[in-house]
Amino acid sequence: MTYNDLNIDLTDEQITLKRETHKFAKEVMRPAAIELDMLADPEAVINSPIYWDVMKKGYQLGYHSVFIPDTWGGMGLDPLDVHIVLEELGWGAGDLAIGMCVGCFPAFFSSMVPNEKLIDDIILPFCECEDASFIGCWGITEPDHGTDTLSPGTEMFTNPDITCDVKARLDGDEWVISGQKSAWVSNGTVATHCLCFLTIDPAMGMAGGGICVIPTDLPGVRKGKPLDKMGQRALNQGELFFDNVRIPKDYMMVDQEAYDGILDLTLATANASMGAIFTGVARSAFDLALDYSKKRIQGGKPIFEHQMIKHKLFSMFMKVEAARALSRAAFVYNLNNSPPLTQYSIASKVFCTQTALEVANDAVQIFGGIGLSKEYPIEKIFRDARASLIEDGANDTLMITAAHLF
Amino acid sequence: MAVFESTEKMYEVLGGLFTGLMNNEEVLAKVLKANITIMFDITEPKGQIWLDPNGGGVICGKADLKPDVTMSLSGDTCHHFWLKNISLPVAIAKRKVKTKGPLPKVLKLLPLLKPAHDAYPEIAKANGLPLK
Numbered sequence: 001m002t003y004n005d006l007n008i009d010l011t012d013e014q015i016t017l018k019r020e021t022h023k024f025a026k027e028v029m030r031p032a033a034i035e036l037d038m039l040a041d042p043e044a045v046i047n048s049p050i051y052w053d054v055m056k057k058g059y060q061l062g063y064h065s066v067f068i069p070d071t072w073g074g075m076g077l078d079p080l081d082v083h084i085v086l087e088e089l090g091w092g093a094g095d096l097a098i099g100m101c102v103g104c105f106p107a108f109f110s111s112m113v114p115n116e117k118l119i120d121d122i123i124l125p126f127c128e129c130e131d132a133s134f135i136g137c138w139g140i141t142e143p144d145h146g147t148d149t150l151s152p153g154t155e156m157f158t159n160p161d162i163t164c165d166v167k168a169r170l171d172g173d174e175w176v177i178s179g180q181k182s183a184w185v186s187n188g189t190v191a192t193h194c195l196c197f198l199t200i201d202p203a204m205g206m207a208g209g210g211i212c213v214i215p216t217d218l219p220g221v222r223k224g225k226p227l228d229k230m231g232q233r234a235l236n237q238g239e240l241f242f243d244n245v246r247i248p249k250d251y252m253m254v255d256q257e258a259y260d261g262i263l264d265l266t267l268a269t270a271n272a273s274m275g276a277i278f279t280g281v282a283r284s285a286f287d288l289a290l291d292y293s294k295k296r297i298q299g300g301k302p303i304f305e306h307q308m309i310k311h312k313l314f315s316m317f318m319k320v321e322a323a324r325a326l327s328r329a330a331f332v333y334n335l336n337n338s339p340p341l342t343q344y345s346i347a348s349k350v351f352c353t354q355t356a357l358e359v360a361n362d363a364v365q366i367f368g369g370i371g372l373s374k375e376y377p378i379e380k381i382f383r384d385a386r387a388s389l390i391e392d393g394a395n396d397t398l399m400i401t402a403a404h405l406f
Numbered sequence: 407m408a409v410f411e412s413t414e415k416m417y418e419v420l421g422g423l424f425t426g427l428m429n430n431e432e433v434l435a436k437v438l439k440a441n442i443t444i445m446f447d448i449t450e451p452k453g454q455i456w457l458d459p460n461g462g463g464v465i466c467g468k469a470d471l472k473p474d475v476t477m478s479l480s481g482d483t484c485h486h487f488w489l490k491n492i493s494l495p496v497a498i499a500k501r502k503v504k505t506k507g508p509l510p511k512v513l514k515l516l517p518l519l520k521p522a523h524d525a526y527p528e529i530a531k532a533n534g535l536p537l538k
């Protein structure tokens with residue numbers, strides 16, 4: 001079903017934006033993601049013209065630049081507009097939505113500290129790009145540090161024994177970077193630019209970090225193989241290795257002076273976006289189950305006519321609506337206020353990803369045996385939702401990080 | 407000791423900075439195009455400075471307008487921000503600046519503010535304010 005928007009203040013432009021994005025999600029993203037999901041080899045995903053077609057179409061429509069002001073050629077959308085777009089992209093395909101979203105990280109961060117070099121080298125070329133030849137990624141986690149990197153404000157974050165493997169040192173007018181980022185870096189093996197979160201001052205523990213852009217064609221950068229995983233298979237992921245990579249001084253946007261504060265801002269934006277995207281994923285599972293329940297006949301009538309199925313569907317419907325309400329509120333508040341209230345973004349991420357998993361799980365049950373097969377995309381959506389509970393921070397530890405803010 | 411000894415001094419220095427910029431046609435054209443009403447809500451010394459592209463221009467003191475973007479900060483942070491001793495994200499991360507208004511609009515302001523960064527060191531020097 002197309003849901004009823006409870007926001008009575010949506011403008012005609014916002015309604016059109018929702019309709020247009022939904023069209024892209026339904027006609028382009030969903031079929032592409034289903035095909036890509038079936039490829040056994042993750043290398044085949046990024047070699048497939050299907051992958052590049054969907055990315056290119058997304059870029060041509062400007063979705064890669066939803067977070068960037070129109071001054072630079074970005075979409076320049078208001079926070080509520082961005083939430084609307086992200087929910088629809090998530091409805092189409094959670095994996096491709098994440099790839100599109102995280103792809104803007106280097107340019108988005110550059111637009112917060114727009115020095116001449118970042119404007120010319122990163123922001124403008126990214127916004128102008130229409131063929132997905134400029135793709136970003138967010139390299140923060142490492143083989144030995146997952147949760148460790150995403151817990152600003154907790155006690156362990158300032159423990160000098162816990163630092164990133166990737167470190168940067170200043171040498172004249174350049175930063176020299178060495179170390180390895182994890183196989184989980186989304187867009188890792190297709191990215192042309194990495195927004196890298198690393199350690200500058202190990203004495204400060206994880207808090208002694210820095211944030212910089214690293215073009216991945218620089219000497220000393222090496223990429224791993226695309227990761228083979230359970231869900232979100234259309235989302236490319238893979239390691240990045242840095243061996244004495246030299247970047248200009250201007251590419252280091254944040255140093256240890258404000259690293260933990262900026263990481264907190266990053267989590268607030270990234271987690272709020274996850275909430276929006278996985279509201280869409282939850283809704284897609286509900287829509288498929290509702291549709292199927294009206295077609296599948298058992299006991300001489302559509303299973304929708306059986307009270308138990310109606311009850312289950314209504315419970316799924318309530319969860320999706322609650323997810324949208326929380327994720328919109330958190331998103332709109334935190335993208336209108338800096339510093340943000342990060343605990344609300346985390347609440348949104350945890351609640352919406354959990355909701356996506358629960359709703360997808362119920363949807364599989366409504367489909368019965370065929371829900372486990374590849375005939376319908378519901379099993380893919382279930383796997384995609386499962387991955388989201390670990391993505392952008394494991395839900396359990398994110399909750400502890402957020403509770404530190406009380 | 408606060409960088410600006412009084413609200414009047416702050417209005418003289420920062421108000422002068424913005425008025426000078428608004429007199430520059432190129433800057434004015436960009437400000438008009440962006441069409442964002444900004445309010446700097448300043449503490450120590452207490453005051454408000456408004457930039458209103460819709461006719462008001464630069465207003466020092468309270469105004470009966472609705473801001474698109476509000477930046478709440480101290481007079482010292484203002485001074486160091488215009489001197490480029492501190493960037494906006496760092497100031498936000500360190501809780502020295504609070505912004506209210508859609509993030510894309512806040513980010514849109516940054517390139518517009520560049521001429522203010524360029525002009526301010528001279529103005530600060532001329533007014534005997536510390537540069538570090």
Ligand SMILES: Cc1cc2nc3c(=O)[nH]c(=O)nc-3n(C[C@H](O)[C@H](O)[C@H](O)COP(=O)(O)OP(=O)(O)OC[C@H]3O[C@@H](n4cnc5c(N)ncnc54)[C@H](O)[C@@H]3O)c2cc1C
Nearest residue numbers: 138139140141146147184185186390391392393394396397
């Ligand atoms: C689909 C997907 C996309 C991703 N995209 C990116 C990306 O773009 N960039 C990137 O850098 N990374 C990315 N990641 C990595 C992701 O952020 C990490 O997987 C996540 O932060 C958890 O880290 P980990 O896997 O190392 O688990 P660990 O940190 O090893 O955690 C293992 C378990 O221990 C628990 N735990 C850990 N520490 C503590 C503690 N101190 N107290 C109590 N319990 C604890 C955790 O909750 C978890 O249950 C992605 C992951 C996925 C699944």
